[in-house]
Amino acid sequence: MKKISNELLKTYYWIMLLFTAFSISALVSFSIFLWRENEKDIQTVEKFIDYELSEFEYKEELKNLSDEELFKTALEEAPKIQDVYIEFFYRGKKYTRPPYLPDREHNFLDYYSITKTYQPKGYESIEVKITKRFAKNRLLILYTFGSFIFFLLVCLFIISRIQKRFSKKFENSLDKLKMFTQDYNLDSEIRIHNEENFIEFSILQKAFKNMLIRLKEQSQMQIDFVNNASHELKTPIFILKGYVDMLNDWGKNDKEVLDESLVILKKEIQNMQDLTEKLLFLAKSKNLVAEKNNISLDNALKEVIDNLSFAYPKQKINYISSEIFIDSDIALLKLLFKNLIENAIKYGKDNPINIELKKEKKVKVIIEDFGVGISEKALPHIFERFYREDEARNREIKSYGLGLSIVKEIIALLNIDIQIESQINKGTKITLQL
Known part of the structure; x- marks a missing residue:
């Protein structure tokens, strides 16, 4: 029981491991996406600065402005992107716009900056610093990761509870099943207990x-x-x-x-x-394997009829032959024919027996006697071992009730259809379809 429960728990852990790997991959992908979006913001501002400072060289009206007015104009025209800061450094002064970047050392987790130096014609060297603040994105990632960890712990707790409850319910049911199987043998009266849990x-x-x-x-x-x-x-x-x-x-x-x-x-x-x-x-019939070869059905029947005619010299057997070849096991076929024809002889009251071999849609072997017949009540049971309709009559003719049991095994093995028509005191007609 513990092994089954542990295997179930192991399955849950594998599911959680796959979920964790998927979630971490999604989190990393989300972080990379945010990073690229931030880079795009900086690149947008950077392209504007490149264009704006290039105008300093050929726009004469800009040369008449003071430094403060010049950079104020540039800052006003610059794209206003959330959490992006622009700083110009010119002739030892810094020019920027609100909101102002905190004047302290910036850690790499919360801030990302690029610094470029420009040298427009007619101006001294201009240094531009573009900074993107990541604090909000970092908090978003941290909150997302924290929520994931919390969800994972809750799932592990729930899994542990489910595993314990399942184990307990399963053990109870298993104990009942164990008692159920131990208390019974072939002669016991079996009672089924309805199991609500499972x-x-x-x-x-x-x-x-x-x-x-x-x-x-x-x-x-x-x-x-x-x-x-x-x-x-x-x-x-x-x-x-x-x-x-x-x-x-x-x-x-x-x-x-x-x-x-x-x-x-x-x-x-x-x-x-x-x-x-x-x-x-009959003892070995379940292990028999048919060895099929191309055989003459006519020769097989003639051989069986000749042998039975020698054993029962007074019996008249009328045989209508036909040259037919089939793929089958000749030894099993001979045993099949011997049992059926011998039954016809034993129960035929010394009347002639008719045997016919013919080919229509299927190959047919018909064996007909005009003897005691089989009652409608007995007909469903004739293939049962040791079954005999009239015990005294069968004793008299030395029948053991095994011949048709052998027939049943052979027709099943060789895939032969059998039809039996019979009436009391009128005889029996057996048709084999091969």
Whole structure:
């Protein structure tokens, strides 16, 4: 908490530092501007003096004037600029006009002077001193700088107060959040505390609650998966154990018992192998990466159909082929087709199965059976792991409720659309769009 608060304070300090640098730059620029304006005032007077004294040489009427009258005229005609003083020094006398420049040593902060000497024809040397008083400008700059320092100190004080109040409020909210997270586990009833100081903490609490809910759901799904998998594995293991015991007791001398046991053992071992392969596939499906190559979709389907025809010799499969090549993962496609066609065989009530491969706007694979069908109620759940609409019927045909879960993973990985149409006791039609 202190680290967050200090980082916030550091941010404020950086802002103040940038503001200070900007203000000082503005103050320096303003000072330079005033200095240049003062220089312009002196230059204006200087140009007039240059012009005025040049007239001394060719204006005869000026030569008839006394020194006092001559310089009085020059001073009266000179530009009257605030805080600019003109002094003429001629034959040991000083000539000036009110307001008079203080007769003391002038410091460089408050006064700026230039002195020029002229030698008009017919006159002795004339010294001219032009002085600009900066006192008002200096006070303006000092007042501005002082106001800035005062404003900076006030800002620092306010920042310090804000930081302390923020830290205190933040600590209270953080302590509540800490208690909130420590007091809950996946089985806790989660209550959200409305946080008046920081609404973000209420949002964070809600996000934490949603996370716990999702974790609980996922945890429950994993528990269900393990329980279901354990339950499904128990059945073939129990059967294997039973027939092994029967072989041990009677099969050694009874050929009929031996032959029956070997057939059942082989069948259950195959079922157990199929179940294990499906479980392993689902366990690693999240890390699978499709290895796409240009393949013949027709050859892939024919290979799967041939293998299933060998495994189910009594099943009639009608296949309408088409020579189509696509870029895809052939191993995943074969596994997809095997699960869908095998489901059609298992639930087809020994009726023929129709499979068609065709190309329209998209490549389509249609698998249709005329068996038990799927109810409208069960249709949304068929991709869930271990879901079975009729437990007794699925036991009879050795279905574990994993085939369509595998299908779901593959179609998501290969970006395949699937459409399922089904009616009870009329059959199921599955359309894959690749």
